Amino acid sequence: MNYTYGEYNGFLAILGINKSTLDLDKTFDCGQCFRWNKLLDGTWLGTVNNKQYMLKQKEIHIDDITNITDNKIKSGFTGYIPVIITTATKHEWEETLVHYLDLDTDYSITIPSDDIFANKAKNAGEGIRILRQDPWETLVSFIISQRNNIPKIKSTIQKLCNAFGEKISIEVNGKVYTDYTFPTHQTLSKLDISDLDGLGLGYRDSYIINAAIAVNSGRLDLNKLNDASVPGYIASETLQGLYGVGPKVANCVALFGLHKLDMFPIDVWIQRIIDTYYNGTLNPGVYGELAGLVQQYMFYYIKSI
DNA sequence: GTCCAGGTGAGTG
DNA sequence: CACTCACATGGA
Numbered sequence: 001m002n003y004t005y006g007e008y009n010g011f012l013a014i015l016g017i018n019k020s021t022l023d024l025d026k027t028f029d030c031g032q033c034f035r036w037n038k039l040l041d042g043t044w045l046g047t048v049n050n051k052q053y054m055l056k057q058k059e060i061h062i063d064d065i066t067n068i069t070d071n072k073i074k075s076g077f078t079g080y081i082p083v084i085i086t087t088a089t090k091h092e093w094e095e096t097l098v099h100y101l102d103l104d105t106d107y108s109i110t111i112p113s114d115d116i117f118a119n120k121a122k123n124a125g126e127g128i129r130i131l132r133q134d135p136w137e138t139l140v141s142f143i144i145s146q147r148n149n150i151p152k153i154k155s156t157i158q159k160l161c162n163a164f165g166e167k168i169s170i171e172v173n174g175k176v177y178t179d180y181t182f183p184t185h186q187t188l189s190k191l192d193i194s195d196l197d198g199l200g201l202g203y204r205d206s207y208i209i210n211a212a213i214a215v216n217s218g219r220l221d222l223n224k225l226n227d228a229s230v231p232g233y234i235a236s237e238t239l240q241g242l243y244g245v246g247p248k249v250a251n252c253v254a255l256f257g258l259h260k261l262d263m264f265p266i267d268v269w270i271q272r273i274i275d276t277y278y279n280g281t282l283n284p285g286v287y288g289e290l291a292g293l294v295q296q297y298m299f300y301y302i303k304s305i
Numbered sequence: 306g307t308c309c310a311g312g313t314g315a316g317t318g
Numbered sequence: 319c320a321c322t323c324a325c326a327t328g329g330a
Binding site for chain 2 (some may be wrong): 265
């Protein structure tokens with residue numbers, strides 16, 4: 001990835017990443033994650049590895065950016081240029097956020113030209129990154145997602161964090177933003193189901209406690225499944241051993257939490273697409289190693305039309 | 306009040 | 319295997 005660093009109002013600025021490579025709005029708003037929130041000024045605030053970060057994507061005039069590290073790259077910029085501004089340090093950006101945003105993966109993909117819908121979806125969804133989210137958080141989040149809508153999923157997860165997470169905060173321009181970390185499996189494994197009353201989990205409460213016990217006891221090893229050498233379908237089958245985890249949730253966890261990019265979760269929206277645009281059958285294998293990315297393009301696109 | 310939401314497990318034939 | 323049905327909850 002070809003970018004350089006600068007400074008804008010005292011914050012780290014990353015120059016040279018355009019929206020076709022990384023679109024923060026699409027990436028955080030496409031339904032893969034539930035704990036990134038957009039502030040009034042367009043800044044995204046979220047948590048990675050239990051630490052809060054702000055990210056903002058905008059066009060800034062090259063003359064307003066200081067301390068540009070690479071003059072060779074700088075010479076290629078004139079006028080207003082696409083910039084990511086972040087509270088992260090350069091070290092945190094390189095060691096944590098680049099990986100989290102999956103900027104080190106090549107997303108170039110060819111879709112058969114006669115596959116009209118997938119091509120439209122790709123155009124619409126360009127800039128979405130498949131985040132490398134925490135496996136445990138992703139598992140619980142998608143257990144909660146079943147038979148639920150996205151605003152409700154978000155509020156339920158937030159309540160769960162508020163109740164059983166650790167308080168964290170970040171201070172930016174004199175203002176303090178507070179949040180809570182995602183509860184660990186150790187914490188949740190020790191709870192009674194009734195401890196989850198009032199969080200809006202509904203019948204999914206026992207699924208979560210069961211999953212926490214499975215992971216905490218070592219019966220389910222998410223770190224092992226997270227290894228790139230484990231095929232997606234194996235990870236998915238393993239996850240489906242959990243009570244309350246079926247193919248849809250397992251495939252979402254494999255894709256969004258274990259980074260198995262070939263997984264293609266089929267929910268009501270994707271099924272609707274298959275019925276409407278593919279005469280009822282679609283083999284995700286035609287999209288190859290990045291089928292999950294195509295799935296996410298489709299999910300984003302169908303909700304936008 | 307009714308309908309729906311990034312489904313799943315249990316029961317039945 | 320394919321087909322039903324109940325399941326908690328809250329926003330539209």
